[in-house]
Amino acid sequence: MNEVYDSDNATHINSYRGGIISTIDEAKLESINALRMAGIEPYPYSYAVTHHAKEIKDNFDEMEGKEVSMAGRAMQMRQMGGITFIDIQDRSGKIQSLVRNNELDQKSLLVLANSSIGDTLGIRGIVMKSKRGEISVGVREITMLSKTLRTLPNKWQGLTDTEARYRYRHVDLMMNQEVLRTFEIRSKFLRHVRDTLDSRGGIEVETPILQDVYGGAKAKPFKTTYHTLDDKQMFLRISDELYLKRLIIGGAERVYEVSKDFRNEDADTTHNPEFTQIEYYEAYSDYETFMKMMEDMLSSFVLKTFGTLKIKYQGETVDFTPPFARMYWVEQLKNIMGTDVSTMSDEEAEKINKAEKLELKHPDPYHVADSLFDKYLKSKTVQPTFIMDFPAYMCPLTKIKRGNPLLAERFELYVGKMEVANSYSELTDPMYQRKMFEDQETERKKGDEEAPPFDEEFIGAMEYGMPPTAGIGISIDRPSMLFTDQTSIKEVILFPPMK
C-alpha cells in the first residue's frame, strides 16, 4: 500500500465518535495505479463543460440528438455486462448516462473499468432517452476528472446523522443536494438585501471586528489577546453600530455593513455564537422609513424567489403582503396583565418575576419586560409583525417616542415567531447619550455582564453633531431559516461550531 495514503496517517485528524466517516479504499488506490500505468492522469487539470444536468432535462425536446459534455460525481452505477448506467450529479441535479462498451475507445474503456461510485467524471455524448424513457446521455467518451479514495454513504438513506452532516458538510452536500439549495436561497437573500441598500445609495463598508471597546448591543463578548501590542485586551465585536454611526457623523449619510457578530453565549435552534446581520444607517430618516423598506424588501424577495407572497413555514402559511401588522406591545401587555412595563420599577420587576414565574437571573425591568413579551405575545407573531415602541430604558441608543417620553422609537420585526430585524430612530443628543451610557455603567456595576462599557470616544464623536438618523439590523440567518423551512439555525450555517 502506498505510504502516502496510509489510512491511519490520512485520517488521524478526525476523532469523530472515535472513528472516521469513511476509510481509504485500497481497491481505489489500485485503480489509480492502473490508470497511471496506461498513461491516464486520474487528477487532470480541466474539462470543457457545455451543459448541466438540469438544462438537459428541462430542454430535452431541443436537446435530443445533440452532443453535450458535462461533468459531475458518479452517484450510482448499474452495470449489466457490456452496458453501464451511471448517474452523474452536478450542481444542478442528476442525469443518467448510458455507457455501451462497444461504443467506447480503449481509453474510455479503461477509465470505465477503473471508475466507481464517488468519482468525478467527465461525460461527452448524445442526449437521448433509454428504453424505459429516462433522459440520458449516450456516452461517447468518459474522462476521469478526480478519483475518489473514500466510499460514499449508502444510496438509500444517505448521510442523516446530524453531527456527521455538520462535521463533514462536504459529504452532506454531495449526498443531500437540498442542502445546496438552502444555501443558494441564503445567498440570494443576502444579495437581495445588498441590492436594496445599494439602490438607496448605501455605501458598503467594513469596520473593525477586533475592537478595543465593544458596544452597540447587550451581550457577553469574546475576549482576545493581542500579543504584539503588549498583551492588549481586545474583543470580537458584538455589533458594528458605534462605528457605523461615526461614519454618519462624518457625513457618509447612508452606510451598511454585512457584519459577522460574536456573542459569547449558548447556542440553540435560533442562536449561534457567530451570526450574520446587516446593519444599515440612513441620515435624515426615522424608523417609519424602515418599516416601509422592510415591507418592500421582504415582499419583493418572496415574490421573486417563490413566485407568490405566501410561503409555508412549519406547516403555517406566512403572508408577506404589505402592509405588515403593527403590535403596540406595551399597550397590549397592559391589557392582558395590567402591568405597564414602561413605568416598571426595580421592585415591581422583581415582584413580577416571582408572580409570573419568569425565573430570571437579573429580574430588572429590562429582562422582565423582554420576557413578558416572549411569554404573552411572541406566539402571535407568525405573520410579519412590527413590534412597536419599547420602554425607553430598554433602548440606550434610541430617541424617545414623540408624544410619550416613557417609550423609545424602536421596532422589531418578527416573522415566524422569530426576530428578523431591529430598528431605531437613533439617539443623536450627545448629552442625553452620555447619561444613558452612565446608566448602563451602573447596571454593569450591579452585575449585569451584558451591559456594554462606557464608550468615551463614541460620545466624543457624537459631540460633533450627528444628523437625525434611522438605524436597522437585519438578520440573515433567521430569514434564511424562514425561506428554507428550517427550524435550526445550524441548517443555514455551512459550518456550525461543534465541540
Added chain:
RNA sequence: GGGCCCGUAGCUCAGCUCGGUAGAGCAUCUGGCUUUUAACCAGGUGGUCGUGGGUUCGAUUCCCACUGGGCCCGCCA
C-alpha cells in the same frame, strides 16, 4: 444551566428487556448478465459495539462516571 433521547461495519439500522466473544441492507471485492434506475443472481472482505471504571466465571447487553450529538425548557438576535 435543567429534563428527555441517542452513539453497534464506510453509511442506514437490528440485537440489549431476560448477560454466553456480533447481524441485515447498501457500499466494497470476485464471478455472471448489453436498457437499468433501491437492477438482479452467486460468493467473499469488513467491528477494541463512543471512552473509562464497576458487578459477574463471563458485559454490546446490567450499574456508575465521562465524552460527543439531537430535541424540549431557561437566556442573548
